[in-house]
Amino acid sequence: MDVLRLDEVSFAYGALCVTNKISLTLPKGQALGVIGPNGAGKSTLLDLITGTKRVASGRVYFMGQDITAASPQARSDMGIARSFQIPRPFLGMTVYENVLVGATHGGRRAEAPAQRVALRVLEQTGLMARANEPASKLRLLDRKRLELARALATEPKLLLLDEVAGGLSDMECQSFIALLKEIRDGGTTMIWIEHIVHALIAVVSQLFVLDQGARIAQGQPTQVLADPEVRRVYLGIPA
Amino acid sequence: MGATISRSGPHGPKIALAGAAVVLILAALPAFADRATLRLATEMAGYLTLAVMWNLLAGYAGVMSIGQQVFVGLGGYAFFVVAGLWGVPVFAALPLAGAFAAFIALPIALILFRLNGAYFAVATWVVAEIAALVIAQTYAVGGGAGMSLPTQVAKSLGNNDQRSALIWWLALALCCIAAGLAYLWMRSPRGLALMAMRDDEIAAAGLGVSTTRNRIMVYLIATFITGIAGAILFLVKLRISPSAAFDVNEWTASIIFIVVIGGLGYLEGPLLGVLLFFALRALLAGFGPWYLIALGALAIATMLFAPGGLWGLIHRRFGWEIFPVRRRVILTNGETP
Numbered sequence: 001m002d003v004l005r006l007d008e009v010s011f012a013y014g015a016l017c018v019t020n021k022i023s024l025t026l027p028k029g030q031a032l033g034v035i036g037p038n039g040a041g042k043s044t045l046l047d048l049i050t051g052t053k054r055v056a057s058g059r060v061y062f063m064g065q066d067i068t069a070a071s072p073q074a075r076s077d078m079g080i081a082r083s084f085q086i087p088r089p090f091l092g093m094t095v096y097e098n099v100l101v102g103a104t105h106g107g108r109r110a111e112a113p114a115q116r117v118a119l120r121v122l123e124q125t126g127l128m129a130r131a132n133e134p135a136s137k138l139r140l141l142d143r144k145r146l147e148l149a150r151a152l153a154t155e156p157k158l159l160l161l162d163e164v165a166g167g168l169s170d171m172e173c174q175s176f177i178a179l180l181k182e183i184r185d186g187g188t189t190m191i192w193i194e195h196i197v198h199a200l201i202a203v204v205s206q207l208f209v210l211d212q213g214a215r216i217a218q219g220q221p222t223q224v225l226a227d228p229e230v231r232r233v234y235l236g237i238p239a
Numbered sequence: 240m241g242a243t244i245s246r247s248g249p250h251g252p253k254i255a256l257a258g259a260a261v262v263l264i265l266a267a268l269p270a271f272a273d274r275a276t277l278r279l280a281t282e283m284a285g286y287l288t289l290a291v292m293w294n295l296l297a298g299y300a301g302v303m304s305i306g307q308q309v310f311v312g313l314g315g316y317a318f319f320v321v322a323g324l325w326g327v328p329v330f331a332a333l334p335l336a337g338a339f340a341a342f343i344a345l346p347i348a349l350i351l352f353r354l355n356g357a358y359f360a361v362a363t364w365v366v367a368e369i370a371a372l373v374i375a376q377t378y379a380v381g382g383g384a385g386m387s388l389p390t391q392v393a394k395s396l397g398n399n400d401q402r403s404a405l406i407w408w409l410a411l412a413l414c415c416i417a418a419g420l421a422y423l424w425m426r427s428p429r430g431l432a433l434m435a436m437r438d439d440e441i442a443a444a445g446l447g448v449s450t451t452r453n454r455i456m457v458y459l460i461a462t463f464i465t466g467i468a469g470a471i472l473f474l475v476k477l478r479i480s481p482s483a484a485f486d487v488n489e490w491t492a493s494i495i496f497i498v499v500i501g502g503l504g505y506l507e508g509p510l511l512g513v514l515l516f517f518a519l520r521a522l523l524a525g526f527g528p529w530y531l532i533a534l535g536a537l538a539i540a541t542m543l544f545a546p547g548g549l550w551g552l553i554h555r556r557f558g559w560e561i562f563p564v565r566r567r568v569i570l571t572n573g574e575t576p
Contacts, residue, residue, distance in 0.1 A: 050445055072441075073444050073448065090434065092434060093438065096567075096568045097565070101435045111428055115244055131568035154446060
């Protein structure tokens with residue numbers, strides 16, 4: 001079954017069309033990479049899937065169910081989780097408590113089973129050593145890890161990642177790639193927005209290219225990156 | 240690498256024992272204190288109850304209400320009507336007063352929770368002023384002049400000494416219930432959700448937290464308790480009027496002072512704040528308006544230089560916790576990460 005299906009989804013800020021009739025089908029277990037220039041509407045696309053923003057027209061289906069009108073909280077309950085491009089940790093809480101929010105509320109679990117999930121995710125994302133630190137003390141890499149950890153703690157069916165590798169050193173980026181591969185191989189369907197293309201194509205099997213709110217290409221990463229239109233729009237290379 | 244979660248603070252059992260001892264001593268107060276002292280203690284317990292609830296709203300749920308006096312007033316009036324006019328026994332009238340406050344709070348919440356930050360705060364004050372005006376126009380409850388509690392209601396609680404003791408026990412019990420409720424709430428996953436919402440509402444909703452429902456639930460509980468506290472505070476006075484019942488200085492400004500100075504967002508904060516507030520009030524009583532100016536200056540200085548209040552300073556310095564609501568990861572080899 002398809003995990004996610006977007007049917008001619010549009011969104012606009014007043015007259016500015018940010019998402020223009022995007023259609024997309026995501027089979028179970030697929031990792032989809034999204035690239036596009038700044039302002040192409042990539043993060044907005046994730047907002048429309050999580051329900052943070054409501055579509056102006058079109059439909060959103062998750063696991064075959066129409067969720068176009070569902071609240072962000074209901075979508076989280078159904079199994080959609082995201083990490084924000086600019087990390088939004090709960091600054092007054094510890095790293096463990098941050099992750100526990102996802103495990104209890106996103107996962108609809110009682111505290112005891114949620115505890116086990118949270119501890120496992122901390123281990124998996126390499127944050128165990130910082131578990132008791134206030135989130136406000138974390139550096140960028142760890143804030144990005146925390147974004148991912150909170151999302152994973154909801155045990156999502158669909159994981160949405162927004163530039164988790166941006167701003168990281170090569171070493172840090174490699175460890176992130178390994179982590180994401182592990183999550184992908186665990187069967188989690190994911191959409192990953194990323195500017196660091198080599199990191200992206202190490203993980204995803206499909207690329208989706210956005211420009212000015214519309215799809216300009218989709219397919220195998222190598223084919224898509226060789227597409228003259230993609231090279232012109234995204235890499236600035238004249239066709 | 241295994242790990243477990245610890246919920247108790249460093250001296251958990253000792254603190255619990257000390258707390259129980261303090262409550263027992265306070266409960267025995269009528270045996271050795273005179274009526275004036277009991278009256279003051281009752282007033283302090285009432286203020287503390289209001290402060291604990293305001294702290295739960297502002298410090299944890301991110302609900303900045305400056306109109307809580309509306310629920311003190313409505314609770315007080317509901318009690319006077321139910322016990323005074325309808326003759327319902329005092330012990331049944333108190334929860335009814337709280338229930339009435341919460342009943343009125345529900346539509347207020349559904350409308351005002353659409354507003355954010357300062358807009359919400361101002362709107363709560365407007366609602367409180369409207370309620371005061373409506374009550375002042377309602378002649379069944381004495382209009383602007385207010386009403387007295389019929390003597391037979393006061394007499395139903397025994398003679399003067401018995402009544403003072405009984406009301407003190409009621410106030411103390413309500414205060415313990417309020418603190419216990421706030422503590423259990425904040426320890427539960429609901430409390431975790433409240434803290435998450437306060438820190439980042441969009442991220443919390445994205446992680447499955449039912450933000451609106453959580454906020455409304457905590458608001459209803461706070462208004463229920465606030466209403467009962469209002470009923471007890473006016474049961475002591477035996478008289479209620481719109482200007483006293485809906486007094487923003489008395490029931491909101493003082494309470495904010497208590498919470499801010501004690502430590503906003505610490506369950507221990509109001510305890511410390513209420514002691515300091517009453518000490519300052521006694522000390523500065525002879526200085527007229529300077530008293531309020533001094534309190535205001537102190538509150539502003541606290542917000543600027545010690546945003547966690549007095550308890551925040553103590554907590555950071557010594558790590559003390561009376562009500563541990565946080566969770567600490569402990570690795571099975573005994574270390575904390």
